[in-house]
Amino acid sequence: MLEQLQRYEPDQKVQWLTARDEHVYPLCAAREGKIFSIDEAKKEIEGKFCKPGDPDDRCRCCFISVIELDDISDEELAELGIEIEIE
Numbered sequence: 001m002l003e004q005l006q007r008y009e010p011d012q013k014v015q016w017l018t019a020r021d022e023h024v025y026p027l028c029a030a031r032e033g034k035i036f037s038i039d040e041a042k043k044e045i046e047g048k049f050c051k052p053g054d055p056d057d058r059c060r061c062c063f064i065s066v067i068e069l070d071d072i073s074d075e076e077l078a079e080l081g082i083e084i085e086i087e
Ligand SMILES: [Zn+2]
Pocket: 018, 025, 028, 050, 059, 060, 061
């Protein structure tokens, strides 16, 4: 997951996703859906990531990037094909 984080821009945000099944470790499950800055996510991973020292490396968590709508202009949204209706 650390390698995955290194591909993101430092000011991006990411959301932690687990595999959402009965094999997910409690440590991972507590992070499901949480949104972190890249720095926060790195800290989460360091030292206490999933089951420390798991020899099989069975963690299947991943990050998805989170886009802050405030950071994006209407034109950019239109290019992405995203339409947002504000009531
Ligand atoms: Zn995990």
